[in-house]
Amino acid sequence: MTSANIIGLPEDGRVVEISGYTLSVEDGMHPLDLEYAAAIAAHWEIERGANPALFNGPVVLQRAINCRDGWISAVGHVSSFATFLWWRQRPMLAGASHVFGYPVIASSDGALIAVRMAAHTANAGQVYFAAGSFDLADIIDGRCDLIGNMHREVSEETGLDLSDAATDGRIFASYRMSKLALLQIFRFELTADEILARIERFIGSGHDEIDGAVAIFDPTPSAHRYNPAMLPILRWYFAAD
Template identity: 50%
Template structure:
């Protein structure tokens, strides 16, 4: 199957509008991403600057979409494995081109109608920003040539918070939202604990975790965009989630 990717997201809902997905099919292709091949020198030059500004950065491997299409409610993707430095250069482009960044937010909901997110540490690529425990799709998320989205979410949440998503009640289906050539996948996981109880457990996990990427956890109780220093991808998500509650 060859995807006919549109630079303009023709046929997609408008930016910052959360919409349901019927299904996912995210293929991972062998070989190098065309953007990486075309921009290799610029990627290396930019990475030198990135590491000079933040020596803690690590040039690991991640999936970067070459094509992404929405067809009859089904999200179809083709990606390649690239160095993280490729993504860092791509996201600095004023008019991003050559690919699409796709990642997944596990939306952690609590028994007292709050959401729980994390605040990133000062040494990370998004210092101080607040968003749901998440990370880029990585090679270990690839199963039989396809990206396993739920495996990615389980790993990231467990590493960063100590919570096992299998202990939560997952809502049916996925949702998605796009902004500036970044597409966010969403799935809601509901825990039978209050937000304060979840945060207490996360803070206890932080004391023993090998992964020291997060600086804390926060409860989100409204769609107020100024309540926290949110990553921009969070804003349509909290507006959608708390808007649903109001409209039920």
């Protein structure tokens, strides 16, 4: 199989600043849904058998990504979580790619705050920044609302309000294996312990998408069970911060 896209970004996850982005969503089915519908359905039955808590909701899956002069352009379609789960086991399959927002939460004492996913989720036990794929709520006038997605996902998973954090507005990109993370740093005037305590109270009030949060003070890859997308970002942040 060949790479889904050749875009003007490093392909090893190295983080680079971008000048802007356009994340379009077109009408019609994603090419994967047209070509592999039977295989996707069969795979979904296997996934549901292993984890009945999974929900097959709408997900924006990109068809193509390009970068020119620092500007990201992506074209996506509304697909399904079942298609995404099938595709992510075949990330180099031509014709698909995945763009997602990655809000980087920083504490006043130098830590990054990530979450550990609960056992009933598709990424059980993995540690990464509170984030999620674009869905119908994120589509405004035919485009994905990156910043709105970041605010929504952080609020739903941790109870934190990114409006309470400072950001310089810069957007960074990390690309590897047909997956593109778009990053923005949000700095809270709270220590790591204070942020973790807020998240623990939120979880304790009945929100169960995550089972905890962690404070990260260095890029040691073995410190937690990191999602692979985290590692180049940690190296970049702690080298530059």
